[in-house]
Amino acid sequence: MSAGKSIPLFPSKTAIEASFVPHAKVSKPVVRSVEPIGPYFLAHARRLKYGRTFSEDER
Amino acid sequence: MSDLEEYKTVIGLSFGNQNSSISFTKDGKTECLANEEGDRQIPAIFSYQGSEEYHGVQAYGQLVRNSHNTILNFRDMLGKSSEDVTDKKHKRSAKPISVNGQPGFSVTVVDPETGAETTSKKTVYEFTVRHLNRLFESARDFLGKKLDGCVIAVPSDFSEKQIEMLSKASKEAGVPAMQFVKESAAQILALMYSDSALVDKFVVVADFGATRSEVSVASIKSGIITILSNEQDLHLGGEQLTEVLVNFFAKEFEKKHKINPLTNRRAIAKLHAQCEITKRILSNNTTASAAIDSLVDGIDFHSNINRLRFELAGSSIFNKMSDLVVKAVKKAGLETVDINEVILAGGASHSPKLTSLMWSVFPEQTVIRSSASSATPLAVNPAELAAVGAGVQASLIAEFDADEIAGSLTPDVVNAPHLTKPIGINEGDNFVVVFDIETALPAQKSIECVAPAEGGAYIPIYEGERSIKVTTVEADADESDFSEEEEPEEIRERVVTPGTLLATVNIADVAPKAKVEVILHLDAEGKLTVTARPKDGKGSNVRGSN
Ligand SMILES: Nc1ncnc2c1ncn2[C@@H]1O[C@H](COP(=O)(O)OP(=O)(O)OP(=O)(O)O)[C@@H](O)[C@H]1O
Ligand SMILES: [Mg+2]
Missing domain, CATH: 2.60.34.10 (Substrate Binding Domain Of DNAk; Chain A, domain 1)
Known part of the structure; x- marks a missing residue:
């Protein structure tokens, strides 16, 4: 699934090696119920049921 | 049996207090079916005259002559105790009674052989079974196939008990309900299916029906729908707008003839029937006329009204509807600027004033999708959206077995964490x-x-x-x-x-x-x-x- 747009990046101020640097955790989510309807919900239910990832699902 | 014949025939169903619709998916397109009389919005009404039972539009037509033996507005009463129902919505028709603690109605029928009149009490549950049976029969006739299952859209305040009763009724009427979905979610799905479902957005669905209005605010992210808030008014809808015209014309008549037609039950019914038509004409035209032969004491009634006059007379009703939308957006923790799309659903949303009120409430970039919007019109009749969405869902789960469907409705699947920050x-x-x-x-x-x-x-x-x-x-x-x-x-x-x-x-x-x-x-x-x-x-x- 794509956000549908190209994002222009800006020059790095700290040009370093290829890296991933974690900084902070995502804020605590809130639990809500999703509507059990539509093709994308069914795909979500299927992924949970079979423990599949998004990428496995797309294939 | 060939592979083709093994496919299940499933339909979508909406069951409102006034109208019901059935939908079916063919070649990837879900549409409402017409019954034998050609109606796609089939009134949930029964009327008994002599030995005849009328249903649908024909029963609606009995309201003038035969109001006390005409049964309508019963969906919301299903699965409730007779103590919990009011007769507020039955001013012009048979009043609900208690049938062993269950809400029901008393009907009088004439035996065609003996000519004897018998009065019997029937529960709302029994009328529901009868009504669903008629709908299923129409679908079967139309499709020429036996039906294997259906998905039914219900309002968000339908209790578990009500769903249980509707499930029982559907089965008894001959077609098991595979799943119940919220009307608002179905209305979204009806439009999302054909559109760019994967564009993330916040959507308002405002359903203005006959007797009630319900507004839901939904987050749609990667095609998954989460309802963030609901606001409803169970005594606000198209009936109240018809009432505005009834009162308007009654006053005019009284001024001229010094007789108040609202003191006569039959005259009220006649006015109501005419105003229902006049109201619908005003959705398409800027002026409409009204004519009733012998309204009271043999006096005929003729008049005209323009849309502006109607909108002015009905402004408090229209404003209440629009306020409900604003309230729901607030309740969802959002501002009107966050809403990408507003969908106006339900038959009463045909009135153009609601679209213009939405234009004034929401900023320019919010897309208002309604039957009255010339720039972004709905491709589907707003009264049929819930049925179409239910039909889409039915086609998606047609080949699932009951366990599979139940498995997708468990809390561990349906409850999901949602981001609190972007x-x-x-x-x-x-x-x-x-x-x-x-x-x-x-x-x-x-x-x-x-x-x-x-x-x-x-x-x-x-x-x-x-x-x-x-x-x-x-x-x-x-x-x-x-x-x-x-x-x-x-x-x-x-x-x-x-x-x-x-x-x-x-x-x-x-x-x-x-x-x-x-x-x-x-x-x-x-x-x-x-x-x-x-x-x-x-x-x-x-x-x-x-
Ligand atoms: N063209 C129109 N212009 C204005 N109002 C209309 C038009 N067509 C239908 N209506 C109104 O829509 C209402 C029926 O809407 P709908 O079929 O959505 O009701 P329902 O879902 O059965 O009722 P409820 O939601 O109260 O249970 C009626 O009040 C009717 O007058
Ligand atoms: Mg409705």
Whole structure:
């Protein structure tokens, strides 16, 4: 699934090696119920049921 | 049996207090079916005259002559105790009674052989079975096939007990209900299915029916629908708008003839029937006439009304409907500027005033989808949206067995964590939101980033802070001619700025202007995993989690 747009990046101020640097955790989510309807919900239910990832699902 | 014959025949169903519709999916398109009389909105009405039972539009036609033996507005009473129902919605028809504690109606029928009149009491449950049976029969006749199952749309305040009774009724009427879905979710699905479902948005669905109005605010993220808030008014709908015309014409008649037609039950029924038509004409035309032979004491009634006059007389009703929308948006923790789309559903939404009220409530960029919007009209009759959505769902689960369907409705599947802050890429004014608030987890998105002219890709990922930016624009001299006060106009905008830095990705060895594919994945706990790789394969791949 794509956000549908190209994002222009800006020059790095700290040009370093290829890296991933974690900084902070995502804020605590809130639990809500999703509507059990539509093709994308069914795909979500299927992924949970079979423990599949998004990428496995797309294939 | 060939493979083809093994496919199940399933339908979608909406069952309102006034109208029901049945839908079927063929060649990937879901549409409402017409019954034998050609109606797609089939009134949930029964009427008994002599030895005859009338149903649907024919029963509706009995309201003038035979009101005490005409049964309507019973959907909301299903599964309730007779103590919990009011007769507020039965001023013009048979009043609900208690049948051993269950709500029901008393009906009088004549035996065709003996001519003897018998009065019997029937429960709302029995009328529901009868009504569903008629609908299923119409669908069977239309499709020429036996039906294997249906999906039924119900309002969001339908209790478990009510769903249980409806499930029992559907089975007894011959077609088991595979799933119950919310009317609002079905209305969204009806439109989403054919549209760009994967564009994230906040949507308002405002359903203005005959006797009730319900507004839901939904977050739609990667095609998954979450209802954030509901507001309903169980005594606000198209009936109240018809009532506005009834009172308007009654006053006019009284002024002229010194007789108040509202003191005569039959005259009220006649006025009502005419005003229902007049109201619908006013949805398409700016003026409409009304003519009733022998309204009271043999006096005929003739009059005209223009749309503006109707909208003025009904302004308190229209405003109540619009206020319900505003309330629901607030309740969802959103502002009108956050709403990308408003869908006006239900038969009463045909009245153009509701569309213009939405235009004034929401900012210019909010798309108002309604039957009365010339720029963004609905491709489907707003009264049929719930049935169409139910039909789409029916076609999606047609081949599922009961266990599979039940398995997708368990709390561990349906309850999902939702983001409380947006997540995006880049700094300062260049920040782009990738996952907005109220995104259900797990979620994944792939985006394309373009390296700067200097080469190298530096991708900072932030949680965003949301705020509202208010700009005051001086009233335009030309435009202010029309408004009474020359108040400066306030423009409100949603802005998101980078807040907490979650992670940074650096790929120093990509070429200038190279395209980098970045996949952001959030698991059910909110753990972020990022995968970045240059699309041309020249440069390092980076993957990490925080
Ligand atoms: N063209 C029109 N213009 C104005 N009003 C209309 C038009 N067509 C239908 N209506 C109104 O729509 C209402 C029926 O709407 P709908 O079929 O959505 O009701 P329902 O879902 O059965 O009722 P409820 O939601 O109260 O249970 C009626 O009040 C009717 O007068
Ligand atoms: Mg309705």
